[in-house]
Amino acid sequence: MGKHLSVHTGELDGFEGLHDAVKGSHVEVMQLERGKLRGTLSHVGIGDFSLSIGAFNVGVRTQRISTDPKLIIGMLLNATDRVTHWAFDMQPADVLVIPPSVEHDGVFHKASSYAAIRFDMADLPDLFGGEPRLADAEAWQAKNHFRADPAIGMSAADRLPQIIAHLAQYPDALSEASAEFWKRAIIDCVTATVVTSLPPDGTSYLPSAMKLVRDVEDYLHAAGARPVHVSEICTELRLSRRSLHRAFHEVFGVGPVTFLRYKRLCMIRSILRESRPEQTTVSKVAIEQGFIELGRFSQYYRAMFGEYPSQTLGYAG
Structure with a gap:
């Protein structure tokens, strides 16, 4: 079988590790609390698509400059205190849309964890062909916030770290077709709240x-x-x-x-x-x-x- 999947997991030893909080997109980070920042950061890569999951123990300010041409959709997995992105107050399992080439500004007041997927806008018709309103790139051009669907939000937030943990055990075992299945499963977890909000x-x-x-x-x-x-x-x-x-x-x-x-x-x-x-x-x-x-x-x-x-x-x- 070919190498269709890459999974990398590492320990965070300081806020500098969060510069790579989203695979392929540089993030500026400033620590907001005293103490040694510890945590974990994982990246899953399937072709040009990526999923990143991070967890850290102290508050940080994150900013992303407007040079990334790809769409980023994030989910707050857990938080022990207030989390804001732009003017949006986030709750666990809420979903955030960061359009291409748009500056991002977030504040995690204390320990938190997140997930983010990143992919090309040209992939939208293939991923959302059953929902023409989401297959249209115009639907993703504005920064947006979706409150978690109570029926599916936390389930998805729990499932994403499990997917990474299990895929990491068998990165060479997946065929191209199986890797595509897991790519769709990951996107489905992150965007289900967006789909059900239509x-x-x-x-x-x-x-x-x-x-x-x-x-x-x-x-x-x-x-x-x-x-x-x-x-x-x-x-x-x-x-x-x-x-x-x-x-x-x-x-x-x-x-x-x-x-x-x-x-x-x-x-x-x-x-x-x-x-x-x-x-x-x-x-x-x-x-x-x-x-x-x-x-x-x-x-x-x-x-x-x-x-x-x-x-x-x-x-x-």
Whole structure:
């Protein structure tokens, strides 16, 4: 397999380490509290896309000059005191949009942690094709703040560090297709609050649920064994999340995310049954198919098939 993913994690030993708080974008930092700044900084790179996660123990002022041509979308993961960006008061799981070539000014009054994704504006149609309003670069030209969605915000904030920790264990195990899946999963975590904040688009046309589902299944069949993220389906078939959700609930009684999880579980079972323990491991197959929390994956698998994945692999041959 090629090297499609890079993961770097290091310890912070002073505020200077936060100059690289966002991979590829220089940040000016001034410490606001007495004491030795300690923390961690991690970067995930998938092609030109990057995710950065940092945590530090004292207050800092951050400023970014207007030379970065890429879009940055940030999320406050945790904070022990007030955090402001421009005039926005941030709460944990809130999302911040920093347009290209716009100066940024933030204040973390005490210990905090954050996540930030950075990518090219030209990638918007591929990432948000199912939501034309977000696929348009004009939608991202103004600095903006989105209050965390209570149903998904903290879940996403908890999930992002888990993704980095687990991907760091298998940086060479991912195919190009699997790396693309995890790129979409990361973007989905950070931007879900933005997507759910969109008002109804006012369109009344909706293809019949069965036809829409069949179109999705045809697309999945053509994709073969690679994992497919729900955002890819929305982009390729030009469907909004709302339309997809309604159709799958009408046909199957479950949402598209659950349906895709079932499909990936079935694919993993087929792979395990055709493999030997000396050829692969359950964890490698699971992460290749889009499962990051191996304990939860094992529970899903056993609930679906009545046995643990290690048992399936052990029965092979």
